[in-house]
Amino acid sequence: MADYKTPQDLLYVKSHEWLKVEGDTATVGISDYAQHALGDIVFVELPDVGASFGAGDAFGVVESVKAASDIYLPVAGEVIAINEALLDTPETVNSDPYENGWLVKIKLAGEPAGLLDAAAYEKVVAEEASK
Amino acid sequence: MKQTPLNARHRELGAKMVEFGGWDMPVQYSGIVEEHQATRNAAGLFDISHMARFWVTGPDSERFIQLVNTFDISKTAIGQSDYGIMCYEDGGIVDDIFAYHLGDDEWMVVANAGNAEKDWAWLNQHTAGFDLQLTNRSAELGMIALQGPAAEAVLAGLTAADVVNLPFHGITPATVAGASGYVSRTGYTGEDGFEIFVPAAQVSAVWDSILAAGAAAGVRPVGLGARDSLRFEPGLALYGHEIDRDINPYEAKLGWVVKLDKGPFIGSEALRDIKEHGPARTIVGLEMTGRGIARQGYPVATVDGAELGVVTTGMPSPTLGKNLAYALVKSKTVKVGDEVDVIIRGKPVRASVVKTPFYKSRYKK
Known part of the structure; x- marks a missing residue:
């Protein structure tokens, strides 16, 4: 069984995105488990800055050789920045999912709710990985 | 599972x-x-x-395979094999197969995993009047x-x-x-x-x-x-993509597998008609020139927005480093060099019609 990184200072959702909250903004990406499960990421599609999404909305797409997968916003908010470097180097999501592989920064539209801490998310991963 | x-x-x-x-x-x-x-x-x-690996044995094994296969295996010597297609009466495809001639009155038919049960039933459904044995050795x-x-x-x-x-x-x-x-x-x-x-x-x-x-x-x-x-990359068809129940071999550019002159077989009448009139649709190759990856099921349209067809398989080609796709489009609507749009998540993304196959097979012949 591969060992997946789940940094303690982040929050997670079952659909394998992570969230780093700083004041009223948050950075969003996909987890180490998610990038591993997707395989070689060859394409990333991100929303326009200024776009607003509800909690659980699909806001972008990551694609591997085999498939396109929607990525979901864990909380409601407005996009204030996108990681444009990923448009040319999508593989950064594989190599560095929690730092240089971030996807979008959002201005939170409310208090984040229903998120998992690292320990709870690790249980989700362990369950999925054992299937 | x-x-x-x-x-x-x-x-x-x-x-x-x-x-x-x-x-x-x-x-x-x-x-x-x-x-x-x-x-x-x-x-x-x-x-x-x-x-799936099905054995066909007995004196009528060759005659039986000729009935269910569009290809002519009468020239497939012992120790040789040939690609073939099993069609429905209307020319739609049951499955693509390989028929291996193992010995006197002994053949092995290899078929797709996802179609195994359907194929087994299809073969057994057509054995009446043939002196042969079907054995599933999968x-x-x-x-x-x-x-x-x-x-x-x-x-x-x-x-x-x-x-x-x-x-x-x-x-x-x-x-x-x-x-x-x-x-x-x-x-x-x-x-x-x-x-x-x-x-x-x-x-x-x-x-x-x-x-x-x-x-x-x-x-x-x-x-x-x-x-x-x-x-x-070399353009080998996959059931459920380039070939399917509702796609005939001529549309899939597999007309070379259909041997109408070998005598009647299941689907031969419909296929003769399709060949005479020309297939309604055809598989073409696409290279994405805009930013995006075409995937199965995405619509394909002219740059003016007129419907052309649908992507059957698309992905970034690891060997060629391009985003490529096959699409099933209305016949005689596009030619190599034309520009079309692939509709990706609701947005048109530009692509060029290119020659197929994308990769030249390197068989040892």
């Missing part, structure tokens, strides 16, 4: 497993791109035990493929059979790493390579021997992800 005899091996090798056609199969080990390149540059080892035999430029040398070191001189599409009885069965020079990657049929109980030992013997040459286990990208 059904498991092949190699299921434990895949897990030991760290494969990511997925459901495919009712089977628990490895989609990748180290990564699709790496496995793809290993097959093109050295050789890849594939578990294809999930495919579970009894394992099947693995060794594909790529290093395949011949690696396999030659593990068998006394003369695999070096085995002709393209040839099949011979062989004992590989102590297991007795058959070796054929067939595959699904566009590379020279072999398919190996041995008893299910011995397939793991053969698998291990090939990986050990081929390690220095760069032989890697390869999952279904790269199996798809490897068949995609």
